[in-house]
Amino acid sequence: MYDYLVVGAGLFGAVFAHEAKKRGKKVLVIDKRDHIAGNIYCEKVEDINVHKYGAHIFHTNDKAVWDYINQFAEFNNYINSPVAVYKDELYNLPFNMNTFSRLWNIKTPAEAKKIIADQIADLNLTEPKNLEEQALSLVGRDVYEKLIKGYTEKQWGRSCTELPAFIIKRLPLRFTFDNNYFNARYQGIPIGGYTPIIEKMLDGIEVLTSTDYFEWIKTNSDKVNKTVFTGQIDQFFDYKLGVLEYRSVRFETEVLDTDNFQGNAVVNYTERSVPYTRIIEHKHFEFGTQPKTVISKEYSSEWKPGIEPYYPVNNEKNNKLYEEYKKLADETPNVIFGGRLGHYKYYDMDKVIDVALAAVKEEFGEN
Ligand code: FAD
Ligand code: UDP
Helix, strand or coil: CEEEEEECCCHHHHHHHHHHHHCCCCEEEECCCCCCCHHHCEEEECCEEEECCCCCCEEECCHHHHHHHHCCCCECCCCCCCEEEECCEEEECCECHHHHHHHHCCCCHHHHHHHHHHHHCCCCCCCCCCHHHHHHHHHHHHHHHHHHHHHHHHHHCCCHHHCCCHHHHCCCECCCCCCCCCCCCEEECECCCCHHHHHHHCCCCEEECCCCHHHHHHHHHHHEEEEEECCCHHHHCCCCCCCCCEEEEEEEEEEECCCCCCCCCEEEECCCCCCCCEEEEHHHHHCCCCCCEEEEEEEEEECCCCCCCCEECCCHHHHHHHHHHHHHHHHCCCEEECHHHHCCCCCCHHHHHHHHHHHHHHHCCCC
16 A cells, blocks of 8 residues: 555656655655656766756756755756857847847947837837737847747747747846846756656655556556646546647757757757757757767647647636636545646746645645
C-alpha cells in the first residue's frame, strides 16, 4: 500500500515525492515517458547536455525557491541574452536600449521613449485588452511589427488580438543597455543538466517509467491511498466538460560538424515566414568547448491527443473551462492536482517548486 501515488516524474511530482518521503511516507512515482524529469529532462549528445523538451533557464526572485533547488545542484553563471533575427536584421532581446538603438539609430532613453510615444499617440491604449494592445502600448509599432507579431502568431497559432496581455508581460522592457532576458535576482543552468536534480529528489523512492496512469490504475487502485496528479486535468476527468487547448512543439535536433553555429544559446526568428520560432544551440548554456555542436529548431503547433501538451493557452475561454474542472477536482477526494498541466497554468520552474512546496505544506498541515 502506498501513501502517495505521484503521477508524473517532472519537477512538481519530484518535489512532492521527495518531501513526502522525508516525512516518512511510502511513495510510488509513475511516468508514462521512458525517463524521469518531465520537461526538464536533459540527454547527453556529443558530450553536450541537450534540453530535449526545450531550453530551460532557471531564474527566480524567490530566495526560498533558489535555496531549495540549490540543495540538489550547483548552478553556473549563465545569463540568458537571446537575439532576434528579423529578415536580415539582428536585434538584442529583451526590448532594451540596444534594441532601440539598432532599430532607430538613437542613443538616449529619452529619444526611445519619444519614438514609442509618437508611434502610439493616436491609439488611445489606456487599458490594453489583448496582447497586441499591450505590446503596442509598451514598445510601439516598429518593435511590435518586427519582433513580436510574427513570433507570437507562430508560437500561439492565434492572432495577437485573441491572446491575453500577460504573455508579453513576461518579457522585461528596459530603457537601459541591459540584455538580460530575465528580471531575476537568481539565474543559471545546473552544472551537468537538470536530470541529476530529479534523480536526487527521487533518491530512494520507487519509480516506474513507461507507465501510464490510466492503464496502471485499472488493476492497482487498491494499492493507493492518495494520488498526486501532474498530467492534464481535463484528461483525468475524461474530457467530460470539454477539451482544454494547449500548444505543442516539435523539436528538430541536429548534430553539426562545427564548434559554434550561431554564437548564442537562443536565437529567435521573429518573421512569420520562417517556419520555426527559435534555434537553440545547447552547448552555450554551459559554455561548452566540444568540437561539435547540437542545435534544435522549435516548430510550434496546436496540441492534439497523441502529441505532447507543452503550453496551456490561458485565454478567457480556456481559463473558464479550467475553473469548471477545478471545481470537479476540489470535489474529488484523495487526489491533489499540480504542475503546469494539473493546474493548467503557464508556470516557470520556480513557480512549480513554489506551488509544489505549498501543496506539501497544505497536505501535511504545516501552514
Ligand atoms: P512536466 O515536466 O510536464 O511533468 C509532468 C509529467 O507527467 C511528464 O513527465 C508526463 O510524462 C507525466 N504524465 C502526464 N500524464 C501522465 C499519465 N497519464 N501517466 C503517467 N505520467 C503522466 N521554465 C523556466 O523556468 N525556464 C525556462 O527557460 C523554461 N523554458 C521552457 C521551454 C519550453 C519549450 C517549455 C514547454 C517549458 C519551459 N519552462 C521553462 C517551463 C517548465 O518546463 C515547467 O515549469 C516545468 O517543467 C513543469 O513541471 P511539471 O512537473 O508541472 O510538468
Ligand atoms: N515574444 C515575442 N518575440 C520574441 C520572444 C518572445 O513576441 O522574440 C513573445 C511571445 O508572445 C512569447 C512571449 O513573448 O510567447 C513570452 O516569451 P518567452 O521567451 O517567455 O516564451 P517561452 O520561453 O515560455 O516560450
